[in-house]
Amino acid sequence: MASNFRSYIWDPVLIICQIVLMQCIYYSFLGLWLAGVDSLVQSSRSLDQIFSYExxxxxxxxxxxxxxxxxxxxxxxALGLWFFIRRGKQCLDFTVTVHFFHMIGCWIYNSHLPSLSWWLVNVACIALMAVIGEYLCMRTELRAIPVNTGPKSNL
Structure with a gap:
């Protein structure tokens, strides 16, 4: 008899929904962080801040x-990975997917390949997002399962 503990079921609809959700989280919070930065330095908001290499x-x-x-x-x-993906071994996959789609968007927006500083920032972001997301998910996955050791009166 095969065990079904932590079995992985191939569900393409769920995976696509999770990818879309992570893209929404990525751009929503990036917009909020950039708006916060703009309010600190009284700078105007623009799509260039998200997509432009310069x-x-x-x-x-x-x-x-x-x-x-x-x-x-x-x-x-990384918190989004923890709340919505919940699997440590999938964190790197979703992180690279989010940043890959961001690279495609930047490439279309700029019509040329990214600059060195863009690559450095995004590689650092990929590493941070994947490692912290995996850490949070693994902490949740490895949490002890409580076992009731009370009296068993209904046997």
Whole structure:
């Protein structure tokens, strides 16, 4: 008899819904973090902050603050992995998928491949999001299962 504990059932509809949900979380919270950064430096909001390669740079204060928003966004997306994906072994898959679709969007928006600073920021964000998401999910998966040791009167 085969055990069904932690069995994985192939459900493409669930996977697609989770991908869409993680993309929504990614862009919603990135927008909120960038709005917070913009309010600190009284900068105007623009789609360039999300999709343009030139915004992410070490030379300007706006570029460094935008990088900080991307890093903070990876932390909030790790919480999204914990709440909605709930499987440690799938965290890296969903993290790379979210950032891959972001790269495609940036590529379409800019019409050329990303700059070095964009790659550095996104690789750091992928690492943070995947590792923290996996840590949170594994902590939940490995939580002790309570066993009732009280008297068994209804045998």
């Amino acid at each position: 915004v992410l740079g070490f030379a300007t204060m706006q570029g460094r603050l935008s990088m900080m928003a991307f890093i903070l966004n990876s932390l909030t997306c």
